Amino acid sequence: MKEETAVVFDNVSKIYPLYHHITAGFKYFLFNLPRAIKQMKRTSYKVFDNVSFKVYRGESFGIIGHNGAGKSTILGLIAGVIKPTTGKITVVGKVTPFLELGAGFHPDLTGRENIILNGILLGMTKKKILSKLDSIIEFSELGDFIEQPIRIYSSGMLARLGFSVAINTEPDILLVDEILSVGDAPFQQKCLNRLEEFKQKGTTIIIVSHSQAMIERLCEKIIVIGDHKLLYYGDVKEGIKLYETL
Amino acid sequence: MKLLKSSLNLYYLDLILELFRKEFKVRYKSSILGYLWSIALPFTQAITFYFAFKFIMRIQIENYTLFLIIGLFPWQWFSNSILASTNALISNASLIKKTLFLRESLLYATVLNDMVHFILSIPIILVVLFIYGKSISFNFLFFFPSYIIIQFLVTSGISLIVSSVNLFFRDLERIVLVSLNILFYLTPILYEEKMIPKEYYHYLLKLNPMFPLIVLYRDLILKNTVNEYYLITSIFQAIIIFLIGYIVFNKLKWKFAEVL
Numbered sequence: 001m002k003e004e005t006a007v008v009f010d011n012v013s014k015i016y017p018l019y020h021h022i023t024a025g026f027k028y029f030l031f032n033l034p035r036a037i038k039q040m041k042r043t044s045y046k047v048f049d050n051v052s053f054k055v056y057r058g059e060s061f062g063i064i065g066h067n068g069a070g071k072s073t074i075l076g077l078i079a080g081v082i083k084p085t086t087g088k089i090t091v092v093g094k095v096t097p098f099l100e101l102g103a104g105f106h107p108d109l110t111g112r113e114n115i116i117l118n119g120i121l122l123g124m125t126k127k128k129i130l131s132k133l134d135s136i137i138e139f140s141e142l143g144d145f146i147e148q149p150i151r152i153y154s155s156g157m158l159a160r161l162g163f164s165v166a167i168n169t170e171p172d173i174l175l176v177d178e179i180l181s182v183g184d185a186p187f188q189q190k191c192l193n194r195l196e197e198f199k200q201k202g203t204t205i206i207i208v209s210h211s212q213a214m215i216e217r218l219c220e221k222i223i224v225i226g227d228h229k230l231l232y233y234g235d236v237k238e239g240i241k242l243y244e245t246l
Numbered sequence: 247m248k249l250l251k252s253s254l255n256l257y258y259l260d261l262i263l264e265l266f267r268k269e270f271k272v273r274y275k276s277s278i279l280g281y282l283w284s285i286a287l288p289f290t291q292a293i294t295f296y297f298a299f300k301f302i303m304r305i306q307i308e309n310y311t312l313f314l315i316i317g318l319f320p321w322q323w324f325s326n327s328i329l330a331s332t333n334a335l336i337s338n339a340s341l342i343k344k345t346l347f348l349r350e351s352l353l354y355a356t357v358l359n360d361m362v363h364f365i366l367s368i369p370i371i372l373v374v375l376f377i378y379g380k381s382i383s384f385n386f387l388f389f390f391p392s393y394i395i396i397q398f399l400v401t402s403g404i405s406l407i408v409s410s411v412n413l414f415f416r417d418l419e420r421i422v423l424v425s426l427n428i429l430f431y432l433t434p435i436l437y438e439e440k441m442i443p444k445e446y447y448h449y450l451l452k453l454n455p456m457f458p459l460i461v462l463y464r465d466l467i468l469k470n471t472v473n474e475y476y477l478i479t480s481i482f483q484a485i486i487i488f489l490i491g492y493i494v495f496n497k498l499k500w501k502f503a504e505v506l
Contacts, residue, residue: 017504106272122347175344177344
């Protein structure tokens, strides 16, 4: 049986140009124009090159690596917000990222208003969000707080709100970036359960986490990145073993 | 296919409207006087300028308060939108880094927001108009909305340029602030266009997209006339500026997530 792929990275490299020469200021830029332009072309930062891996549909896939190794860059590439410098990325299906705490929320709007706004930013039409509003609110367990401006929310409550919207968007591919480190234990458990449900339904889940326990519990395959390249691609246990020796 | 396309467009409309609604709600959510604030600024400006130019310097323009107000309200829309656009992408950095929503919508929402405030200020202009014993005509009903569309294109075009270039070149923010200040005095808001010395007149008209627009608004409301030459110039400028804005923004938008 040939499995369908959800995400394919084919020899992907990402090099960031460094922009500080212009952002350093107009004066510097103007008075050192030829040099500034030359430097702009030359200075760059290589995150990684020649990264190739495949994520199959319905798979739970972990990405681990030290800080700055490029985990979030991979998520960004999958989400399509940045383009690879070389190589090819194929993504099949609707990608929903988990937004970091409060991203896309406005502090002065109520929880309910923020759900609508956030849902639209994540790609749902307004009609669809309104039809899901009740189940989103229920999942968040925020109760009467849903009518309050979210500036008075605790960080745990914000996480609940964000998570509740994201999991109700019916994604094909869910990108999870360290989001579960907030929220209390029961809610974390609830989120993990929901992720398991997603797995059962055949949603592809891609997780970036420092929590090895979580990776071990949820993922079937992982990649380890570091040293500007792909260090490992395969089974979870061996990958984590390798990661620990880094 | 057709259905897909229309649902896609519907989604963008939802997106822009919802962002607009957010800005609109947020602006007044914690202020009691709300709407009054958006008309208070041009109003106090008008009074100040009246004092300086009519009362002290004795400028020879009839109905000077009305004259000022008609110029100041559209200018406020223009300048508020451009200023807000310098920050529109930066303040949504975390979203831009993670999701692939249509980035332009942030700017359209900003411009739309100030546009609605401008539209809401029209009753004030009309009240002042009636106080001066004047009235509007059918011309107004047709041309005024057209002018608003032209100004929307001009303002959006510049916003698209300013917001995207500012990410790579943060000094632009300051340059915009200074330029808006200069541009204000190079636009016939405080004076009549015919007062400008002939040798400079054409430069000002051609290089300043708010120039013909302000004159158009004022002629329509005060004299009930439409100057075709200004109208054509203005439409032409609007299309060019919007196209440039659109192209620049789309060229740069792939790098937004990298620089933010």
